[in-house]
Amino acid sequence: MLDSGSTPGSHRENQPKIGQIGGINLLLIPARMLVQAWRAAQGRKKDVSFLVRKFSKAPGAWRVDLVHAGIPKYDHQVARQGWVKYYWKPFEELSSRKSVGTARYC
Secondary structure, three states, X not given: OOOOOOOOOOEEEOXXXXXXXXXXXXXXXXXXEEEEEEEEOOOXXXXXXXXXXXXXXXXXXXXXXXXXXXXXXXXXXXXXXXXXXXXXXXXXXXXXXXEEEEEEEO
């Protein structure tokens, strides 16, 4: 995954043993929004997708809304499964509070 502590416009390629995604932060609004451009390590250079995460307070919880747009057709199913396995499930397990969120993959 990308380093969430990176500043906007920073770039970090992940090493294969760490992850399969390289990308750049396009916009960071602390505690509110993170917009990134991503490319899978095995993908074509022109196949860039965009990830938008919005954070907001909900009654008794934090709300996370996620949109991952521009996913290449050949990577759509893997991306959807990866989000559930590597993001949403661990997020729920680590969260001591009720989480509310939505996800869209396109």
